[in-house]
Amino acid sequence: MTDWTRDDHRHMAHALRLAEKGLFTTTPNPRVGCVLVKGGQVVGEGWHARAGGDHAEVAAIASSKVPVRGATAYVTLEPCSHTGRTPPCTEALKGAGIAEVVYAMQDPNPEVSGRGIAALEAAGIRVRGGLMAAAAAALNPGFISRMTRGRPWLRLKIAATLDGRTALADGDSRWITGKPARTDVHRLRAQSCAVMTGIGTLLADDPLLNVRHVETERQPLRVVVDNNLAFPTTAVTLREPGGVLVATASSDDDRIEAVQAAGAEVLQLNTARGRVDLPRLLKALGERGLNEVLVEAGQNLNGALLANGLVDELIVYFNARVMGSSGRGMFALPVAETMERAAGFVITDTRMLGPDLRVTLLPREAPRV
Numbered sequence: 001m002t003d004w005t006r007d008d009h010r011h012m013a014h015a016l017r018l019a020e021k022g023l024f025t026t027t028p029n030p031r032v033g034c035v036l037v038k039g040g041q042v043v044g045e046g047w048h049a050r051a052g053g054d055h056a057e058v059a060a061i062a063s064s065k066v067p068v069r070g071a072t073a074y075v076t077l078e079p080c081s082h083t084g085r086t087p088p089c090t091e092a093l094k095g096a097g098i099a100e101v102v103y104a105m106q107d108p109n110p111e112v113s114g115r116g117i118a119a120l121e122a123a124g125i126r127v128r129g130g131l132m133a134a135a136a137a138a139l140n141p142g143f144i145s146r147m148t149r150g151r152p153w154l155r156l157k158i159a160a161t162l163d164g165r166t167a168l169a170d171g172d173s174r175w176i177t178g179k180p181a182r183t184d185v186h187r188l189r190a191q192s193c194a195v196m197t198g199i200g201t202l203l204a205d206d207p208l209l210n211v212r213h214v215e216t217e218r219q220p221l222r223v224v225v226d227n228n229l230a231f232p233t234t235a236v237t238l239r240e241p242g243g244v245l246v247a248t249a250s251s252d253d254d255r256i257e258a259v260q261a262a263g264a265e266v267l268q269l270n271t272a273r274g275r276v277d278l279p280r281l282l283k284a285l286g287e288r289g290l291n292e293v294l295v296e297a298g299q300n301l302n303g304a305l306l307a308n309g310l311v312d313e314l315i316v317y318f319n320a321r322v323m324g325s326s327g328r329g330m331f332a333l334p335v336a337e338t339m340e341r342a343a344g345f346v347i348t349d350t351r352m353l354g355p356d357l358r359v360t361l362l363p364r365e366a367p368r369v
Contacts, residue, residue: 002128002129002130002131007037007040008074009131011037011042011072011074011102012076012102012131012132013135014033014035014045014074015033015034015035015074015076016033016104016135016136016139017033018033018035018045018046018047019031019032019048019136019139020033020139021033021047021049022049022050023190024191024214024216024217024218025049025216025217025218026048026051027051027142027193027218027289027290027291027292028051028143028146028193028291029048029050029051029143030048030077030140031047031048031076031139031140031143032047032048032056032077033046033047033056033075034047034057034059034060034073034074034075035073035074035075036064036068036098037072037074038066038070038072043064043065043066043068043071044060044063044064044068044071045060045063046058046059046060046061046062047059051085052085053086054086055079055080055086055089055092056075056089057075057092058086058092061092061093067097068096068097068098069096069097069099071096071097071098071100072100072101072102073098073100074103075101075102075103076103076132076136077103077104077105077107077136077140078113078114078116078129079093079101079120080112080116081112081115081116081118081119082112088116089116093120093125094120094123094125098125099126100126100127101125101126102127102128102131103117103127103128103131104129104130104131105129105136106129107147108143109147110147110148117129140291141292141312141313142193142290142291142292142293145286145291145312146286146289146290146291149286150283150286150287151279151282151283151285151286152194152282152285152286152292152293153291153292153312153313154293154295154305154310154312154313155188155292155294155295155312155314155315156302156314157185157188157294157316157317158315158316158317158330159176159177159181159185159316159317160176160316160317160318160319160330161176161319161321161322161323161327162319163322163323163324163327164329165322165324165327165329166299166328166330167298168323168326168328169327171328173205174205176317176319177317177319177353177356178319178354178356180353180356181319181353181354181356181358183213183214184317184353185317186212186213186214187214189209189210189211189220190216190218190220191292192292192293192294193220193221193289193290193292193293194221194285194290194294195221195222195293195294195295195296196224196225196293196294196297197222197223197224197225197295197301198224198225198297198298198300199225199226199227199228199230200297200298201297201298202224202231202232202235203230203232204298206232206236206237207236207296208236208237208240209222209237210237210240210241218242219240219242220242221244221245222240222242222243222245223244223246223247223285224244224245224247224264225278225281225297226246226248226250226276227248227250227274228249228250229246229248229250229252229256229259231248231259231264233258233259234262238262244263244265245266245267246264246265246267247276248267248268249268249269249271250268251268251270256268267281267284269281275304278305278308279308279310282310298328299329299332302330302332303331303332303333304332306331306333306343306363309363309365311363312362312363313360313361313362314362315358315359315360315361316359316361317353317356318356318358318359319355319356320356344363344364344365345361345362345363345364346361346362346363347359347360348360
């Protein structure tokens, strides 16, 4: 086991803060930060900002005003050793004369994991790993999920009253929560590659499903789950950048052509029951390089995703009001026969956002990535 010093932790924490700067922009790549330390002093720092741009190690080397030969690089992810849109980071580190590399987590891609470490060690560079790995993983749940499971990390957001109601009986839900909570949702949208909803929500609210209340240079793809292809060709979300994908079980060629002509892509994913195959949809999104998907939907799609074991994280914004038993619930699911068979969650975080309480939960049976 490596004996980490206080300085090791301090520099890696700095690298993690740098990685977080790419929270809204790096997809499909991971969020990575790098700090170069020489003689106990930070001489360079950088982070990966966007796909096709410099990786964190290259940015850190370029930022230094002094020669970095002999320095230690603290990087939040194992340096890459393959050529993608940019050359391998291992070559940049070797070329700069870096003496030691400390990394937080190993690359989760099974095709490349460990190769960066091996390339550095073969060049005589000292390598130590595993420092603050959990914090690095927490920054990249979607990238890890896509590399290990072939699908994005699915985060389900719900705004509800104290009695678990998400809308009035007529579907009205504006606004259950206050502005701080709604702004927080826009941060979740900004870090997501796609925002998913159901056709019921789209028809009831005609939402934009874009990012408005936080600064970002990228808009998410909007994904609409629409079994019978009732998607309205006048939907306002079609006017927004980022694109619209309608997943359907319908084979109505005329409707498909009309929706495509309106500007949306149509993806047919039918099941034997005439519904959209949700696991296949998530796999398809993963194949497109999408790391994180935020779901903002009604109880039907919420329930279907939970029943299919596709919910990786649940975020509920509770407002201190009671709507009553006629209001709509969070999940449309069959009644559990016993308490032991009821879907269970683990609360991982709670915080106040103005008058509302945000609760973050993980399903008990969900795979940890």
